[in-house]
Amino acid sequence: MSKSTVIYTKIGEHRGKQRLWLEGNRLARTGITPGQRFNLVAGRKSLTLQFAENGAYKVSRRKRGEVELPVIDITAAELAQALGKVERVRVLVRGNRVDITIHHHDLAESDRMGRLLQSLTKGEPLEIGSIAHGGGVLDHAIHAGLADVGMPSRLAFANELEGAYLEASLANNPVWDEDSIAIQGPMEEVEWHKLPFIHLLCAGLPCTGASLSGRAKNRLDRAEAHETAGSLFIAFMNAIQTLRPAMVLLENVPQYQTTASMTVIRSVLASIGYDVYETILDGYAMGSLERRDRLCMLAVSKGIEVDLEALEPVRQREASIAEVLEPFQVVQDRFKPYSYLADKEARDLAAGKGFRRQLLDGSEASLGTIGRGYSKARSTEPFLRHPDDSGQSRLLTKAEHARVKTVPEMLVQGLSETVSHELLGQGAVHCAFRAVGRLIGNCLRSISEQDKAAWQQKWLKTHSAA
Template sequence: MPSLINRNLTEHRGAPRIYLDGALLNELGVDLDNPFYDRIWESDRLILRLNSAGKYKVSSKKKSGILSMVFDINTSKLSSIFSANSKLRIVIKKGYIVVTAHASEDAIEARERSFIQAIKDGLLSTASIFHGGGLLDYAMHSGFEKTKISSTTSFAIEIDSRYLNSSIKNNPHLFNSKTLFINSDVADVHTNKMRQVNALYAGIPCQGASLSGISKNKLEFAEQHTSAGACFFSFLNIVKASNPALVVMENVKAYMKTASFAVIKSVLGGLGYDLHTDVYDGSEFGATEKRERMVCIAISKGLNVGNMLSDIVEQIHACKTPSTPLAEIIEHLPADHPAWKEVDYLKRKEVRDREAGKGFRMKILDATATTCTTLGYGYAKARSTEPRLAHPTIKKLSRLFTKVEHALIKKAPPSIVDGLSETVGHQILGNGVIVSLFEAIAYSIGKVASKFFPKVSLAA
């Protein structure tokens, strides 16, 4: 029976190596009295054909008393067809063996060539999963544009139509007439015939990984969350189908310790990506909000020759800048505006929390504050631990930040939540990213790539 082997090209004594043995070679039908063969080198494959007058001899070995045939090809000539550590497809049939690059290697080469050309042309095709109101896409687009690289969204997936409609209206520069908007649970998106893109962005939902989400939903582990727990699986399917050369994903810091992220790292590595993961504080990139987020940047392995990722990380750190004080962004509401409230119920809750030994405290800031803690998805609910602005003259009064202030706190343009209620605006912003951080990330990728790729030489 024919056999198929998928395995990586290895290295032995400084040269590439293909080693085959065992019962998988039985179909070949080696003549033990005449175990010779030819190596036929073609531009994209190596054929091993049995030939009694061949130049090479099939080796043999005994293991547990059973004689086994062995092909041991250890030569630098393999480098003329296959790249180092590339995945091979080895087909064994009667009388011959055919060794070619695995289809995944073709996909890797295709995405790398496309990305390099896109950088040279100054126009990237991008896609977005868990698009929300488009903050991550806006930030990446803006950062790339600072290096004279434009980008257009090929497709955007978002389950909440309010958020997607808002982004379509408020971020028209991200899209064109060919953009596909997908209003759907990501699990219901078919990946067959999915468009290939140069870059893919994803802010995987964090409800199962955040400390508040674990506590509120009484979860033992992040993957137990009913709606968000399996999102990583759909994310990986879309990465494989859209075959980007660059993947940027973000989440809460705690996500780094989840099984989901362990799987993501393993699968992306298997798909041919080199990864860098770090935690960044938004207030170190000009934002007012001290929002710590895990960021994972995945680059197709052939583009990371010379450790391009290290240069990108170095450039990101060079983009750090002081936070923006509240005084520069707050709207000056009248002293008798109804937004100013006593919130006695929150003050009473704080007393109860103190008595119970809990660490929950109100965070009331005045205009001199240079940073604030995180404003989350449910900020409009006036929760006890999220920051409020103190009244300038009446000590017992405070208020929530407006959606415009919330946008500026995250270094996002207020226009990104135009036409939305305060509640929905805060939801989009609370689920969103620190725009200045991801501008810095895209700027760093674009700057390094623009200088680096002319030095990259891919096999013809």
């Protein structure tokens, strides 16, 4: 078997022309020597150097010490004609030939943008995939935002670990259609290559290892140490590299922004041709009564212009919590003393701790974050005081919880209070991500016909015979 060398390299530029430079023992070990002549033969998405005595081009030489090493320097028009305007190539040096093909990352970038622009041109729906779907609050918000600006969309598939959450979404969430694929199980086990192509991947990766409460509860020194959630970013990246969506949306707690996981996500996305944008969405500023901040990362293929600073609220926030509360007659039996919480607060105050109960009367303009375990009646989450008995209080109902997050109540219809609070407590502020959906739709609508034509020409160049 002849010796082979595989080189992944970038295309350079010399005097306005594309340039490929190869040199050294990587060539010499396969038998290539200075002075050899070769021809350039264009193929399907490839360029081949075939060595021949009367070839049109010659292998140059470079002296390193006392050793002369071969140099192949290609600036010929055949390079651009065969491969198009690409940034990276794969070079296989073997025997009496050198095969140059488009780098698989460049092919993937061209493919995902070509598919997107083809769908936009035809007016086809944006195909969306969902990971860590939960009850589909994030997905519903994105689909709603896209619809607001006239961008059709559909759910291609959704993956969720918890069967109860997936059941709830299937029963209540209108993002599903008869062709959507429901996938229940760990995302690490999903065979991404068997799923249909998508334009946008949405993910609300579990925050249990990154949130302040999660790290304290589980005594973690880093998010990646969490037993189940810590390594999920690897499955997330595998999904992206296999599905090759044109856009990726990630939602998580603000603390996730400084994790090692997020550092890896940024680095890998940049290396495979995405531009990565991040912001912290303030739910209150975006129109919700709940003060809930969330990391929003939007990674897009080159050619899609994004400005997260252009996000605008989609609704006017209520003046006070009272506007979303159930009538007293409906909730009067829910009030309890919760004496153990009062005792805990007294102990914390005596110990100099800053933990205080959130006891509200409805006149407040906002309330603090409500988490996944809200139904457990934890000490620092919002409670409503009895209007006539200050010693009693109650939790928000599932409908009230949905309203302070601006989540459509239909998404928790027919569910128990416990499951509803879990879905809502780990979900997104709906109005904030509806604004993100609008932004994505407007970004796609702003792609000019000229840009579409240029990208489609590039896509055809890399997906048809030269």
